[in-house]
Amino acid sequence: MDAYRRICPGIVTALALGFSLFELYTVGFGILSPFAQRATMLAFASVLVFLTRPMLDWRDREEMAPSARAFSIGWDALFIGLALYSCIYLIVEEDALADRSGVETTIDLIVAGLGPVMLLEMVRRAVGVPLFIVTLCIVIYSYLGDVTLIFFSCLLIFAALKRYAGLKIALGFAALALLFFLLPGRGFLDPGLYPFKGEEHSRLAAYLWLTSEGTFGTISAIMSEFIFIFILFSALLEATGTGQILINLAFALTGRFRGGPAQAAVVASSMFGMVSGSTMANVVSTGTFTIPLMIRTGFSRLFAGAVEAVASCGGQIVPPIMGASVFIMSEIIEVPYIYLMLYGLIPAFLYYFSLSTSIYFEARRLGLERMDKSEIPDAREQVRQGGYLLIPVLILLASIVSGETPGLAGYKAVVSLLVMVDLVRSLRFIRTRWGNRGVxxxxxxxxxxxxxxxxxxxxxxxxxxxxxxxxxxxxxxxxxxxxxxxxxxxxxxxxxxxxxxxxxxxxxxxxxxxxxxxxxxxxxxxxxxxxxxxxxxxxxxxxxxxxxxxxTPEAKASARDLGGAVLKSLEAGARNSLGLVAATSAIGLIVGLLVLAALGVRISILVTEMAATSLFLAFFLVMIASLVMGMGLPTIAAYLLLVIVVAPSVTSLGAPLVAAHFFIFYFGVISSITPPVALAAYGASGISGANPMQTGFTACRLALSAFIVPYLFVYYPELLLLEGTFWTVAYRLAVSCAGIALLSMATMGFGRAPMSNALRTVMTGASLLLFLGPAWLHILGLAAGVAVLFRQKAGGGTAT
Known part of the structure; x- marks a missing residue:
């Protein structure tokens, strides 16, 4: 056991480095054949998942009996063997599988049956129970057909009766349901009752694992061919100190304003989050610096954690990179990336404008002062010391704009970052005949x-x-x-x-x-x-x-430090990708099942029928689905799952394609702060020391205006730059900003002075008038808001 424990970390490090180098090499010099590329990615990721997330923690294993300890290790080894065999088999037999499609051999079907089982366990360990349950339920539905819906409904009713009516009544219901299931000819198992009767197991298994329509379909290709490279780029940026440079720049830009540390969290998270692709990574990277300073300045622990959670979520919607999700959107709706980047400018601005105004009015309510000048970094010094680290980001953007694929652009950004860091390190110890570093x-x-x-x-x-x-x-x-x-x-x-x-x-x-x-x-x-x-x-x-x-010794030490940082970032990039590889593989499997069972079409029809002809009701249902289905999932995985299930329902009612996808993507991002899951709030509360659930609710209050922004760009496409002149866009942007400012005053309870509940209600109504309707309603709403502000005494007590 001790030997196994000593060897395991070294194996994990070697596999993680190999995984990153494999992806870097294939993206830069040529993708392998579809099955080889995607199956190799899944093989690396699955083995790493089973090694880094074992059945039992090491501390638990040490307290167990030797036989139980051996069983837990054997269980992990079994899944590692399944992962390797089911993936390597696809690589070796790729051409043969294509030739015998439809007439698979027994060994083909065994592999096709074991592969999804391994994937489900991988998802449970790497992503969590929610996606595991969703995937498992859809697999069962695809096999058993519509009778599964009756079965799951009975389970939910049984659980509710057991909790609220007692076990006896719940068991009585279970017996009655079982009778209806077994009633011959006319029971719930009557084949004539259901349009979809399920797929034959061999066809289902082969479709999911042996074709490019299931697990190894388009979504897996997107993950392998360019999403991984952006995860690696993010890890390198963090390892080279880019995150700290961005945080210092944020403090330099916002430190002189009221609520400076909180405003710095907004700026830093927006810049770092657009590249990281992970809300939790953003929270940890920037929150470690911003949350303690917010608390020291005078904000409550609850508010500080909520600010960081909301700010970190928003980084995913900030152009130009938008957490790499924009590249997936471009592939799905076939709109060039450069246009999507432009479409996302105003929604991202409105999101952070709403957060910034809420912070400002909360700082005024608390009477907080500006940061001390000694605590504010010098912006020019930060640019001089670390400005070169932003050059790879510019290379990334230039490559994409020039027409390169996202994967190749990400590859160039990674390599150029390595070159720039190494060159600058060498320049610190340089000795030239001219003494000129400029050359x-x-x-x-x-x-x-x-x-x-x-x-x-x-x-x-x-x-x-x-x-x-x-x-x-x-x-x-x-x-x-x-x-x-x-x-x-x-x-x-x-x-x-x-x-x-x-x-x-x-x-x-x-x-x-x-x-x-x-x-x-x-x-x-x-x-x-x-x-x-x-x-x-x-x-x-x-x-x-x-x-x-x-x-010199200093140069040698610098080279060692740089080499160690690069190796650690390569390992971190591989580790950070594990959950996303598992999630995208599972979603690829779900996509295949939805196509096979036509379930996606049926869900879209159901939403359309529920909404009738009301576009607002359809989008409201989509919002609820996005917030619920996006809980606990990485942003990219949440967007992919939501697009499959709910996007067709709103586009069928006439919503613009781009607006519908931005709407879904936006709420998929916000799901990270909505309780009960609220991953971003949990991450921030771990730093702030506040209650996670209360942090989530405070984050929702801070982001209340942000919940309205998606409806604005759906009903007013000029906010996405989809239509309108310069003046119509400017007018709609100004009106939206005014409405957001008034709503922020209402939610924070402060304008020029503390507000009573009555004035907060008036402010809320005034903001809604600015969000809706024709120009005369805008004038009425603005007049009501201005009247409330004039009624208040500057710096005085509550106006009534």
Whole structure:
């Protein structure tokens, strides 16, 4: 047992590093065949899940009898074996499975039956019980048919009767229900009662595991081909200190305002959250700094935790990256990413405007002052020290705007981040003959542009496109690039420049090898890396000739620290992806089942019939479904599940496609703060020390205006920039901001002074008039709000 416990962490680290490197390599140099790519991803993730989330915790195992301890280890080993066998079988038999589709062998069906069982256990451990139950119920429904609905309804009634009427009455109901189930010919099992009678088990298993329509379908492809790379990018940003730079910048920008620490949480979370893709990661990363400072400034623990929870949720809807969910939306509705980024600008602004105004009026209500100047970081110093860390984000955006796939753009961002961090580290210890760091920095920027701004084209073409000096011609530009590279490496003394070779090789390896060396390309990996290695070797030998002094102990320590941080971030990226891989695989399985049983269509028809012709009622039902189904799920998984189930119901009633998807995505994000689950509130309360449930309710009160924003852009598409002129968009934005400000005063109970309940009611009504109706209602609502503010005495007591 002790040996197993010692070896296990090393195995986990090795697998996590291998997982990240596999994804980085395949995204950068070419995706494998569909089954090979997706099954390899699931194999890595499932084994890591069963190793890092064992059946029993180590402390529990130590207290158990040896036989029980051996059983728990054996149980985990069984699922690890199932994961490896069911995934590797698909990779090895990929072509054969395609040939015998519809006539699967016995071993095919055994694998197809064991695979979903393994996946369900993986989901239970990595994501939680809610998604496990949803997936299991849909699997059972697909096998048994509509009779499952009667069965589950009886279970719910039995549970309710047992709790509220007693066990005897519940058992009586169970006996009666069983009688109806078993009644021959006319009971609940009568096949004629149900339109959908279930699928034959062999066809169901093969469809879910052996085809690209189930577990290994489009959603799994999206996860493998570009979502993982953004998770890895987020881990690297955190490891390189980008998160701390963003937090310091946020304090520098907002520290002089009333409620500065809370406003800093808003700014920092919006910037960090758009990349992280995880609300909980955002809460932990920024809340560790912002929540204690909010409490020290004078905010209550409850309010501080709620602010961080709401701010961290909103990071997922902030362009340009929007937590990577926007790329999935682009794939599903076939709208270019650049348009979706623009569509998301105003909704994100309104979300954070509502939170910021609530914070401002709460700070005024408490009489809080501004932060002390000594606590406010200098913005220019922060940009000088860490501004280069934002360059990879700009490279990411430039790559996407230029038409690159999200996966390749994310790959370039990851590699450019490694290059920039390594170059800046080396520059701190640099000794040049001219003593000019600017020369080195210019060379680094040109190198980054050559490597990462364009796709896999030949070296001369890449340089010609990258450097705006057409007067020199193609050949001189090629030589110029070699000279610049030589200078770059030459000015980095000793072996401290060597780490630059490796991330640089990742970029250079995308360049094609000469035609006369095509035979080298037949050798796996070597054909890609050899030309880069030869090129860098020549440059590095030239650099060695002009070195002036050896490596210092400080440089060696810096290199070790950087290497350790990169390895830890690669491991963290793999670990952070486990829950999402499990969730997207399960949702892929659900998609296949919904298509097979036509359940998605039936749910859409049901919602449409319930809403009749009322678009508002349809969206209200979708909001409830989004808040309930999104609880406890990662944002991307919640959006995918909701799109499958509820999106068709609102688009069928005439809602714009983009508005419907933004509406679903928006409420899928907000579900992280809605009780009873409220994952973001639980994460924030762990830092603030407040009650998690009360933190969730306070977060909902803070975000009350944010709950209205989705309805605004559904009914007024100009807020999504889908229609209208500049003036109509500006007018609608101004009216919405005014309504949000009045509603924030009402919810916080403070305008120019504390408000009575009557005035808060008037303010709420005034805000609703601004949200709804024609211009004359806007004037009436604005007049009512202004009248309340004039009635109050500035700084005085409660106005009645």
């Amino acid at each position: 080195c920095l210019a060379g680094a920027l040109i190198l980054a542009a050559i490597f990462f701004a364009f796709g896999p084209v030949s070296a001369p073409a890449a340089i010609t496109q990258s450097i705006p000096l057409p007067i020199l011609g193609e050949a001189p530009l090629h030589r110029l690039a070699l000279v610049l590279l030589g200078i770059l490496f030459a000015v980095v003394p000793g072996w401290r420049g060597l780490p630059i070779v490796f991330p640089a090789a990742l970029g250079l390896a995308r360049w094609k090898i000469p035609a006369e060396l095509d035979w080298i390309g037949q050798i796996p990996f070597v054909g890609l890396l050899l030309p880069a290695a030869l090129f860098l070797l020549v440059v590095y030998l030239i650099a060695l000739a002009v070195f002036r002094e050896g490596e």
